[in-house]
Amino acid sequence: MSTDTSFVTRSKEENWLPVLELAVEEVFEIMLGCRVKPVAPAEHTPNGEFTAMIGLAGALCGILTVCCSATTAGQIAKSMLGDAAKSADEVGDALGEVCNMIAGNFKNKLAGTDERCMLSVPSVVSGGEYSLHSLAAGNAVETVLLFEGAPVAVRLQLQS
Amino acid sequence: MDKIRALIVDDSSVMRKIIERSLRQAGIELDKVVEASNGAEALTALQANTLDLILCDINMPVMDGLEFVREAAKLECAKGVPIVMITTEGSEAHVVQALTAGARGYIRKPFTADQVKEHVLPVLGKKP
Numbered sequence: 001m002s003t004d005t006s007f008v009t010r011s012k013e014e015n016w017l018p019v020l021e022l023a024v025e026e027v028f029e030i031m032l033g034c035r036v037k038p039v040a041p042a043e044h045t046p047n048g049e050f051t052a053m054i055g056l057a058g059a060l061c062g063i064l065t066v067c068c069s070a071t072t073a074g075q076i077a078k079s080m081l082g083d084a085a086k087s088a089d090e091v092g093d094a095l096g097e098v099c100n101m102i103a104g105n106f107k108n109k110l111a112g113t114d115e116r117c118m119l120s121v122p123s124v125v126s127g128g129e130y131s132l133h134s135l136a137a138g139n140a141v142e143t144v145l146l147f148e149g150a151p152v153a154v155r156l157q158l159q160s
Numbered sequence: 161m162d163k164i165r166a167l168i169v170d171d172s173s174v175m176r177k178i179i180e181r182s183l184r185q186a187g188i189e190l191d192k193v194v195e196a197s198n199g200a201e202a203l204t205a206l207q208a209n210t211l212d213l214i215l216c217d218i219n220m221p222v223m224d225g226l227e228f229v230r231e232a233a234k235l236e237c238a239k240g241v242p243i244v245m246i247t248t249e250g251s252e253a254h255v256v257q258a259l260t261a262g263a264r265g266y267i268r269k270p271f272t273a274d275q276v277k278e279h280v281l282p283v284l285g286k287k288p
Contacts (some may be wrong), residue, residue, distance in 0.1 A: 029272035031178070080174055082181065094174045100219075101269045104248025108268070119248065121171060121221055 016110070016156070017141045023105040024143060024154050027098060032079040036145040044151035046072070046145050049128045050092065052099035055120035060107060062158035065132070066099040072150040085099075088126060096122035104155060163191035164212040164257075164284065169202040169228065170246070173218040179215055179246060179276075186277035188284075199223030211241050213259055213284060216263075218247040218254065227252075229261040242283035246271065 021038050022105035028036045050073035052066045068076070070091075077094035087093045100122045107117045142155040166183065168176045176195050183190060194209050196202035199221040202216065214232075218225035225245060232238040244265035245258045256267045265279040281288040 027270045030272055079176065081177060085174075090174060094171050097172045097175050100172075100248055103268060104250060108250035119183075119219055121219055 005066055013082075016142065019109050020102075020106055020141050020154065021143045023102050023109060024145060026105055026143070027101045031098070031101065032147075034079060034147060036147060038053060038143045039146055039151070041144040041153070042085070043060065044146065046144070046151040046153050047128065048153075049126065050095055051125045051130075051132070052092070052095040052122055052131075053125070054096075054099050055121045056103065056107065056119070057074070057118050059112070059116035059129065061154060062105070062138070064099060064103045064154070064156045066095060066102065066154050067154065068095070068152040069150060070126070072126035072147055072152060075150075077092070080092045096124045101158045106156070116145065145151055163189040165188055165192040165194070165210060165215045167194045167196065167202060167205055167209065167219070168210050168213065169196045170218040171197050173197070173216065175217070182271070182273045182276040183215075183280065185273035186280060188277075188280065198229065199225060199228030199231070203226050203235075206232060206235065206241075207237055213280065214243040215280075216243055217248050218245060218249045218258070221277055226257055228260055229258060229263050233262040238265065244280055244283060246276075 006068045025036055028034050036130050049070040050068055054064050067076050073091045073095050074085060076098060077091045080094050087103040103119050129136050138158045140155060140157045142153060144153045168177045168179050182192050194205050196205045197238045198220040200236045216228060229243055242264040244261050244267060246267040246268045250268045258266055264283040267275055267279050
């Protein structure tokens with residue numbers, strides 16, 4: 001499916017950061033019972049031991065990632081489940097679902113994306129020794145929040 | 161309310177647990193919970209169990225939730241078993257597709273237990 005050029009143009013002309021921040025805040029408040037606010041990314045860089053990613057295709061083409069430390073990923077899973085995660089797979093599963101809900105919530109807030117923007121199933125990378133090279137190397141918006149005092153970075157990279 | 165037998169379909173095991181907890185928080189007593197991680201597994205589970213309610217995601221590998229609803233509609237054993245979609249796909253087009261295929265309700269993720277109550281109780285013939 002080809003990228004809708006009107007959305008490429010909109011991504012350059014409109015400031016989508018507040019939309020992404022709101023999508024993140026709602027997911028953390030509703031699903032984790034935690035109010036979070038954005039912090040300065042330059043001052044809070046997460047240890048990227050866990051990265052969840054989800055692809056967007058169609059009207060919006062790109063990738064959304066959620067990156068945090070292993071400890072924070074475990075705390076996110078615990079908040080979602082109400083109990084400690086039983087395995088690293090369950091921690092990854094929880095972070096993948098957070099990523100999925102942020103991506104869905106974000107696109108649902110953009111007027112006109114409707115069914116023309118599709119989401120992939122999420123994937124999760126554990127271990128920090130990797131580099132992510134996305135073919136969707138166009139505009140990017142990023143927000144960093146503090147969860148239990150530790151940074152979580154949410155980045156949306158769109159195809160130019 | 162009588163205890164119900166529910167099938168929860170989601171590729172995330174964490175989300176299946178959250179949905180089950182939300183049903184309990186909504187005051188719905190569960191006699192049995194069957195889990196499936198995609199539409200194909202759900203069709204098998206549907207034919208192997210007597211069910212009162214199905215909660216189903218849309219974006220899943222192997223067989224997605226919309227295809228599952230369409231296939232389930234062809235099965236005699238699924239007659240009268242309400243399906244409620246519970247998904248990140250929030251567009252009106254997806255809602256229409258799901259309801260046209262035979263789903264009885266639609267919940268957007270992220271969701272609260274109150275939203276589960278509001279959408280699930282009516283399809284079970286109860287007031288929310």
